[in-house]
Structures are given as structure tokens and as C-alpha cells.
Amino acid sequence: MNADEKIVVSHLSVAFRRGSGYVPVVHDINFSIRAGETLALVGESGSGKSVTSLAMMKLLAAAPRTRIEGSAVVADSNGHPIDLVAMSEQQMRHVRGNRVAMVFQEPLTSLNPVHRIGDQIAEAIRFHEHLDKAQARARALALLEQVGISEPARRMESFPHELSGGMRQRVMIAIALAMEPDVLIADEPTTALDVTVQAQILDLLRTLQKKNGMAILFITHNFGVVAEIADRVMVMYAGRIVEQGSVTQVLASPRMPYTRGLLAAVPRFEHAGLGQGELGTIPGFVPDPSAPPSGCAFHPRCAFSIAGRCDTQAPVFEEVEQGHQLRCVRWQELPAGIEFAQGGVR
Numbered sequence: 001m002n003a004d005e006k007i008v009v010s011h012l013s014v015a016f017r018r019g020s021g022y023v024p025v026v027h028d029i030n031f032s033i034r035a036g037e038t039l040a041l042v043g044e045s046g047s048g049k050s051v052t053s054l055a056m057m058k059l060l061a062a063a064p065r066t067r068i069e070g071s072a073v074v075a076d077s078n079g080h081p082i083d084l085v086a087m088s089e090q091q092m093r094h095v096r097g098n099r100v101a102m103v104f105q106e107p108l109t110s111l112n113p114v115h116r117i118g119d120q121i122a123e124a125i126r127f128h129e130h131l132d133k134a135q136a137r138a139r140a141l142a143l144l145e146q147v148g149i150s151e152p153a154r155r156m157e158s159f160p161h162e163l164s165g166g167m168r169q170r171v172m173i174a175i176a177l178a179m180e181p182d183v184l185i186a187d188e189p190t191t192a193l194d195v196t197v198q199a200q201i202l203d204l205l206r207t208l209q210k211k212n213g214m215a216i217l218f219i220t221h222n223f224g225v226v227a228e229i230a231d232r233v234m235v236m237y238a239g240r241i242v243e244q245g246s247v248t249q250v251l252a253s254p255r256m257p258y259t260r261g262l263l264a265a266v267p268r269f270e271h272a273g274l275g276q277g278e279l280g281t282i283p284g285f286v287p288d289p290s291a292p293p294s295g296c297a298f299h300p301r302c303a304f305s306i307a308g309r310c311d312t313q314a315p316v317f318e319e320v321e322q323g324h325q326l327r328c329v330r331w332q333e334l335p336a337g338i339e340f341a342q343g344g345v346r
Contacts, residue, residue, distance in 0.1 A: 001032075001073055001081050006182045006215035007056075007100070008032040012070035012085070014048075014055045014239075022067055023290045026052050026239045029070070033183065033215035040230035040247075041219045042262065046286040048239040049219045050105070053185045056084055057102055058092045074099050074183060098128050101176035102185040107168035111160040117144075117171055118156030124178045143174040147204060166197035173204065180212050187219045202229050223266050227251060232323075235259045238287055238297035241317070245324035253336040256326040257302045258282070296329065304330055 001008050012029040015022035026048045033039045041049050054060050056072045072084040076099065084095065096102075104110040112120055121140035125131060131139070137156070144152035147170040160168055169189055176184060186205065190198040206229065209216060218229060226233055227247060234244040235258065243256040254260045264280025284301040287293055293300050299310040315327040328334075 001075070004034045005032045006035050006074065007217075008071075008073045009056065010071045010073070012052065012055060012072060013068070014051055014060070015067045017065050017067070018290065024239065025289045026055065029241060031234060031241075031244070033217060035182075035213045035215060036209060037232070038209070038216040038218055038230045040226045040233045041217060041236060042221060042223065042226060042233060043236035044221060044262075044282075044286055047236045049236055050187055051239075052236075053102065053187055053217065053219060057096060057100065057185065058084060058087065058089065059102075062089070094128070097124050097176070097181070098179045099181055100183045100185070101179070101181040102187065103169075103172050103176045103189045105188045105191060107165070107172045108160060110172060111168060113160055115159075116156065117158050117160065117163070121171070121175050121178060124175060128179050139178070140174075143178055144171070146208070147171075147174045147177075148200070149174075165193055166200065169193065169197075169201055170204070173201070173208075177208060177212070181214060183215045183217070184209075185217045185219070188221070189218075190220070190222070190225060198225070199228075205229065221262075223251065223263055235262070238292060239289060240297065240327065242298070242328075243324075243326040245320075249321070249324040253324075255320055255324075255331045255334065255336060256328050257304045257334070258298045259326075261301075261303075296327070304334060306330065 009029060009031050012026065013024065014026035015024040029052055031039060041052065043049050055068050060066045060068065068085055070085060073081045074084065076082045082095070084092065084100065087095065118137055118140050121143055122133070122136035125136040125139050141152055141156060144155060149155050149167060149170055155163065163171065190201050193201065202225065205216065220226060230247050232244065232246055233250040234241050235250065235256065236242065237258050243250060243254065243259045250259060251263065254263055261280060261282040267279060282301055287297055295311040295313050296315050299305040302310065305311070310329060313329050315329045317325050317327055319325050320331065
């Protein structure tokens with residue numbers, strides 16, 4: 001673990017118990033995030049993005065219902081490396097929210113509906129810093145001001161259902177940032193928000209990151225958000241990273257057909273009113289992890305798939321250029337970038 005790295009994830013794999021065996025859902029994930037850097041994890045629903053983050057936070061069901069392998073290393077308060085995966089639940093209580101924090105996808109289900117907002121923020125502060133109630137509530141009020149909540153003193157006494165979606169998400173960010181963590185995992189924090197509030201949340205995260213120097217793992221399916229906030233991108237499919245690189249490398253020169261398909265489905269302002277036809281689509285669905293296809297997991301949905309090759313050869317993770325890797329047995333034969341066709345991507 002280098003001095004500027006806030007988290008290093010190595011060979012992280014997750015399997016869920018089914019009957020007498022296990023079904024693997026996340027396969028050999030490796031990445032690191034530096035101080036002040038944002039890494040976006042992108043993919044369709046069912047790709048394994050949230051399972052990856054929950055495994056890092058030790059929020060999945062305990063063994064034997066879940067089997068987690070690999071490591072997720074962060075630094076403790078003394079700068080010594082600690083492995084989140086190897087920790088007991090009791091140990092994680094002192095790390096979760098303190099060194100590593102998470103903003104969940106749906107704040108209305110993540111916040112306690114019967115407790116006031118101020119009390120929920122103060123709870124984490126009192127647990128980690130052992131402050132009295134008045135001191136913790138003063139910190140909670142300052143956090144609400146920091147995340148841009150209007151009339152924070154009044155909102156302290158509100159229940160979650162009394163706030164708008166954007167305000168609830170800001171409250172979740174305030175709770176996550178209460179202890180100024182080194183690493184923030186944001187699991188699709190803008191999915192249910194309108195574009196104006198979404199832009200405000202992204203601006204807020206950038207501002208707080210610049211102030212605190214924290215590393216952010218930003219989970220999303222929205223490439224528009226990726227272009228706005230991320231420094232690097234990992235594209236996930238069927239529990240594996242299929243392409244990764246800088247934002248410029250992945251968005252401007254995608255090489256994996258799955259990445260091309262996701263980008264082809266993004267509406268483009270420059271094409272508005274020009275009769276470009278339908279948006280690109282990816283036929284079919286993410287495969288069932290209990291019955292994965294042979295060869296490349298994406299080949300049943302891929303417009304570039306070749307029988308006898310893509311359905312038999314499991315692609316390895318290869319480097320296209322420095323910092324840009326992908327899984328595809330045909331990537332050298334395919335031109336970089338995206339060619340749009342009506343109803344699909346070619």
C-alpha cells in the first residue's frame with residue numbers, strides 16, 4: 001500500500017450459499033484509489049457493483065451464508081494497514097463510518113423513519129468520539145450546514161419522510177462524512193434525483209473531496225455522471241471487471257463491446273434533431289450467476305461475437321495501453337470508439 005493510496009482491493013471475490021454449494025457473484029476484483037481521486041464503477045443492474053461495495057464494508061450476510069475472499073486494505077488512525085475483509089464485526093464497528101463510509105442508493109430506506117434527522121447524525125459522532133449529546137448535536141448541525149441543507153436547525157428536528165429526496169441524500173452524505181473518512185463509497189447516490197439536484201450532489205461531493213482529500217468509489221450506471229465526476233472508470237459485467245482506464249481512455253476510445261453498448265445507449269446532445277435513429281441497445285439480460293455462459297460471459301449479447309471462439313475462450317485481462325485494460329478475445333481486430341447503428345451498436 002503506497003503512501004498516497006487510501007484503499008487497495010486485491011482479488012476480492014464473493015459467493016452466496018445455495019443448497020450445499022456456493023454461487024460466485026463477484027470474481028477477482030482488483031483496484032486502488034488514491035487520495036483525492038474518484039473511481040467510478042459502472043455496469044447494469046445485476047453486474048455485481050453493490051455486492052462489491054457491501055463486501056468491502058462487511059455488510060453482507062455472515063459466513064456460511066456468504067463467502068468472501070481477498071482483501072480490502074485501508075490505513076488505521078496510526079497509518080498502519082488493516083484488512084476490512086479479515087475483520088470481525090466488532091472490529092468493523094470502529095472502522096465503518098470512521099475510516100470508510102458509505103452513501104446508500106435509497107436514503108428513505110436507509111434512514112430510520114422513527115428518529116429525527118439530528119439524532120441520526122449525532123449517533124455516529126457520539127459512538128466514535130464519545131462526545132456528550134449537546135456536543136454531538138452541535139457537530140450534526142454544522143454538518144447539515146456543510147452539505148447545504150437550508151434552515152439546518154429546523155431540519156434537525158425533522159423526520160426523513162418530511163424531507164425531499166435531495167435533502168435526504170444530503171443527510172446521508174452528512175452522516176457518511178461525520179467522521180471525515182479516508183474512503184467514501186457512494187452507491188448510485190443520484191439515481192432517483194432530478195438533474196438539477198443531481199448536479200448539486202455532484203458539486204457537493206467534489207467540494208467536500210477537495211477539502212478532505214478523501215478517495216471516492218462512485219457506483220453508477222450513468223456515464224453522464226461518470227464524465228462529470230470520475231478520474232478513472234471500471235466497467236463491470238457478470239461480476240468481473242471487463243474494462244478499466246482513465247475517463248478519457250474509456251469514454252473516448254472504448255474497446256470492450258459491452259462498454260461500447262453502454263455508451264451507445266447514452267443520448268447525445270449533438271445528435272438532437274438530426275435523425276440519428278434509435279438509441280443503441282444491448283439485447284438480452286445479465287446472465288444468471290448460477291448458470292454463466294461458456295467462454296466470454298458477454299458473448300450471447302455481443303454484436304461482435306464469433307462462434308467457436310467467443311463462446312469457448314474465456315478472455316483474460318489484457319493491457320491496451322498504459323492504464324487501460326480490458327477482457328475481449330477480439331479487441332485487437334475491432335476499431336476503437338463507437339459506431340452507432342439504428343437499434344444497436346456496431
